Amino acid sequence: MKFLAWAGAVSLLAVTTDAQTVPRVDPQAERVLRAACQYLAEAPYFSINAEIWREHVNEEGEKVQFSRSMEMEIRRPNRLHAEIASPHSDRVFWYDGKSLTVLDRKQNVFSSVNMPATLDETIDTARDQFGIDFPMIDLAVSDPWTNAMAKVITGRYFGLAPAMGFNCHHLAFTQENIDWQIWVQDGPQPLIRKFIITHKNEPGVPEFTGLIREWDFNSRISANTFAFQAPPGAMKIQMHGDAAQPGEGVPRPTGATEPRSTR
Amino acid sequence: MPMIRIKLGRWTAIWLAAGAGLVCLPAQAQWGSIRGNNRAEPRGNSQGERMSRAPEVHAERGRNETRVEVPHEEHREVFSRPEVHEEHRGPSEWEHRRFDFDEDRRRGYFWSGIASGMLYNALPSGYVPITVGGSPYYYYDGAYYQREPSGYMAVTPPIGAVVPALPPGSEPVSTPQGVFYYGAGAFYVQQPQGFQVIPPPLGATVSYLPPGATQVYLRGMVYYQAAGVYFMPVMQGGVTVYTVVQP
Numbered sequence: 001m002k003f004l005a006w007a008g009a010v011s012l013l014a015v016t017t018d019a020q021t022v023p024r025v026d027p028q029a030e031r032v033l034r035a036a037c038q039y040l041a042e043a044p045y046f047s048i049n050a051e052i053w054r055e056h057v058n059e060e061g062e063k064v065q066f067s068r069s070m071e072m073e074i075r076r077p078n079r080l081h082a083e084i085a086s087p088h089s090d091r092v093f094w095y096d097g098k099s100l101t102v103l104d105r106k107q108n109v110f111s112s113v114n115m116p117a118t119l120d121e122t123i124d125t126a127r128d129q130f131g132i133d134f135p136m137i138d139l140a141v142s143d144p145w146t147n148a149m150a151k152v153i154t155g156r157y158f159g160l161a162p163a164m165g166f167n168c169h170h171l172a173f174t175q176e177n178i179d180w181q182i183w184v185q186d187g188p189q190p191l192i193r194k195f196i197i198t199h200k201n202e203p204g205v206p207e208f209t210g211l212i213r214e215w216d217f218n219s220r221i222s223a224n225t226f227a228f229q230a231p232p233g234a235m236k237i238q239m240h241g242d243a244a245q246p247g248e249g250v251p252r253p254t255g256a257t258e259p260r261s262t263r
Numbered sequence: 264m265p266m267i268r269i270k271l272g273r274w275t276a277i278w279l280a281a282g283a284g285l286v287c288l289p290a291q292a293q294w295g296s297i298r299g300n301n302r303a304e305p306r307g308n309s310q311g312e313r314m315s316r317a318p319e320v321h322a323e324r325g326r327n328e329t330r331v332e333v334p335h336e337e338h339r340e341v342f343s344r345p346e347v348h349e350e351h352r353g354p355s356e357w358e359h360r361r362f363d364f365d366e367d368r369r370r371g372y373f374w375s376g377i378a379s380g381m382l383y384n385a386l387p388s389g390y391v392p393i394t395v396g397g398s399p400y401y402y403y404d405g406a407y408y409q410r411e412p413s414g415y416m417a418v419t420p421p422i423g424a425v426v427p428a429l430p431p432g433s434e435p436v437s438t439p440q441g442v443f444y445y446g447a448g449a450f451y452v453q454q455p456q457g458f459q460v461i462p463p464p465l466g467a468t469v470s471y472l473p474p475g476a477t478q479v480y481l482r483g484m485v486y487y488q489a490a491g492v493y494f495m496p497v498m499q500g501g502v503t504v505y506t507v508v509q510p
Binding site for chain 2: 059068086202
């Protein structure tokens with residue numbers, strides 16, 4: 001009898017533990033997000049035209065938003081081209097299945113590093129080894145659903161709401177480290193139109209926002225799009241993480257050529 | 264009255280400076296994707312800026328001392344022998360991520376539009392008079408001026424100058440010699456009287472160039488030159504940053 005009581009207590013504990021670890025996601029939220037993720041995962045190639053916003057909390061506690069336009073082309077499983085630009089900054093990324101190249105158009109310098117054979121691995125390698133942040137790269141991973149739900153605690157559905165001129169399903173998810181919201185277009189094409197990450201554990205709770213103006217699943221993307229060609233006069237520079245620390249073994253510059261203003 | 268000194272660890276010092284509105288703290292975990300945020304923070308990778316040492320912070324640093332005489336020679340001692348107090352902290356605290364919007368952020372500061380050689384009819388309201396090596400200068404929010412017959416000319420931050428506070432938006436910079444501060448194109452070390460301009464420390468990596476820097480090509484490599492100092496561009500976190508190299 002004592003054994004049965006003990007076994008019952010253990011079973012109850014196990015059920016309780018499971019209930020705590022299984023995400024509590026509203027079925028409607030799950031249905032909408034699954035559809036959006038499946039639509040993305042089944043697309044062999046696509047491109048987006050978007051706007052991204054990042055909030056910065058400055059030393060006085062003031063929150064300021066900064067924006068960039070973003071164009072990204074993806075061809076699964078191992079091609080990426082993205083340009084993230086503003087009047088002050090313009091960076092372009094090429095991944096061709098073998099290497100990742102980053103071009104700073106403003107300074108006309110670029111850097112290349114070898115990468116794994118798939119986009120998923122490259123995203124993680126670029127992030128972990130070189131600190132490179134690809135905004136909204138969740139769209140490009142091979143399994144968007146598993147990627148999105150990996151650390152979700154709760155998910156809720158808020159019904160239809162306008163976003164970027166479309167009627168969208170508004171979903172909100174919580175995790176330990178972040179909260180995120182997503183707006184998925186209503187209708188036969190469940191396209192993601194808006195995406196917000198709230199960094200709730202950071203001072204000032206800054207947010208990242210992505211607004212997707214255009215999706216294109218039809219236009220074939222030329223192989224040349226993913227092949228880096230250095231612009232005229234572009235100079236190759238080191239990428240931290242694969243080279244000696246800067247300043248070490250650097251020859252003393254002598255015989256400077258004609259200076260060119262950078263402003 | 265004797266000055267009270269409180270010795271603090273590296274990151275504590277930086278947080279105190281940030282709390283005082285002196286240092287712009289780096290964002291640590293703000294990735295623009297779920298996947299990026301879900302990855303465990305890399306520990307001890309080589310691209311992150313490391314806070315290996317920090318100059319000490321003094322509880323009283325003479326905020327009201329606006330006129331300080333500093334001989335030119337003094338900076339050499341400060342630069343070569345910063346006071347260092349080691350303290351073990353988690354690697355995640357040391358990471359210093361770079362963002363492309365840092366460029367936008369700087370444009371909101373007064374000093375961003377000031378370059379050496381610009382002439383002004385009047386000084387900005389709230390300027391601080393300082394003396395460096397017997398020469399009078401005027402300081403305001405990261406910009407230095409000298410009197411000219413026709414007005415006030417913006418000048419390169421004079422080595423040895425001591426100002427009561429760091430320029431707005433200054434960032435901590437790790438170097439082989441320790442942690443210093445970089446703001447408005449100049450490097451600073453903390454002193455009892457305030458913050459002193461020092462020569463650019465070799466190996467220091469900063470997120471932007473001093474105003475007026477020019478691009479030069481040497482033996483097939485690109486550098487930037489400002490007031491006789493060379494900066495080598497490198498890619499860090501997907502953005503271009505600049506490391507002081509031996510000229």
